[in-house]
Amino acid sequence: MLSLVPMRAEPSNKAELVSQLLFGECYEIISRQEKWVRIQLATDGYQAWIDLNQHTPISAAYYQEWKQTQHPRTMDLVQIISNSEERIPVGIGAYLPFFDGMNVRIGEQVYHYSGRASNPEAEATIAQLVKVAHNFMKAPYLWGGKSVFGIDCSGFAQQVYGICGVQLPRDAYQQVTVGEEVHFVNQTQPGDLAFFDNEEGRIIHVGIVLEDQKIMHASGEVRIDTLDHNGIYNAARKRYSHKLRIIKRIFPS
Known part of the structure; x- marks a missing residue:
């Protein structure tokens, strides 16, 4: 098991990074090509290629059990998952399969985890979601990234909501199909998702709304920048960086 595995658009290490497989996450193998396997994530159905050397085999029984269980997520920025043979660094948002308060189970292997974990059975609040989001502040932008050491806009939204127990699709153009529309910026509440488009009208960006029309x-x-009916205003550069298309509410008022 690895803390992160790159998921690529084509079966090559030179191919575009389109997403990342998180520690503890399960997937199905869709096809094989030499030293690569094309996988489909059990969480959001996303498909891409991973290096066969980074593939961790599990049984069909474990996979089915994994899909039927809500798993806690790591809450610490960085922690260690370990057993007598190895120590694996994991970042916030990693999955903790079958966590019993001390141990997680990956296939036949048992690992110890002593950090903070989310409670998938508890109903998340908007305040908790905003608190989780702040843990990612200053994380560098990385196309296809889903970790605090590199993340893209939709990966950020998916991770924050996922830690709070709400599974979103992977990409912004997919996420915009979720939730109820908020018609005016002054009617937003923290936790709403704001989506932005390009000149062709294609959704290309997403952010999490905060209080006082911040995003x-x-x-x-x-x-964190300012949000108004035009879009995102970057005060440092004194210009708008993204054009607002629509705002969606995932959590109820």
């Missing part, structure tokens, strides 16, 4: 989003880094 947290991954653009160069996870940062």
Whole structure:
């Protein structure tokens, strides 16, 4: 098991990074090509290629059990998962399969974890979601990234909501299909998702709305900027960086 595995658009280490497989996450193998396997994540159905050397085999029984269980997520920025043979660094948002308060189970292997973990059975609040989001502040932007050491805009939204027990699709154009529309910026509440489009009208960016018409989003880094009916205003550069298309509410008022 690894803390992160790159998921690529093509079966090559030179191919575009489109997402990342998190520690403890399960997937199905869709196809094989030489030293690569194309996988589909059990969480969001996302498909991409991973290096066969980074593939961890599990049984069909474990996979089915994994899919039927809600798993805690790591809450510490960085922690260690270990057993007598190895120590694996994991970042915030990693999965803790079958966590019993001390141990996690990956296939036939048992690992110890002593850090903070989310409670998938507890109903998350907006305040908790905003608190989780702040843990990613200053994380550098990385296309396809899903960790505090490199993350993209939709990966940021998916991770924050996922830690709080809400599974979002992977990409911004998919996430915009979730939730109820908020018609005016002055009617937003913290935790709403704001989506932004390009000149062709395609959704290309997403951020998490905060209080006082602020927005947290991954653009160069996870940062906080001002949101109004035009879009995201970057005060440091004295210009708008993204054009607002629509706001969606995932959590109820």
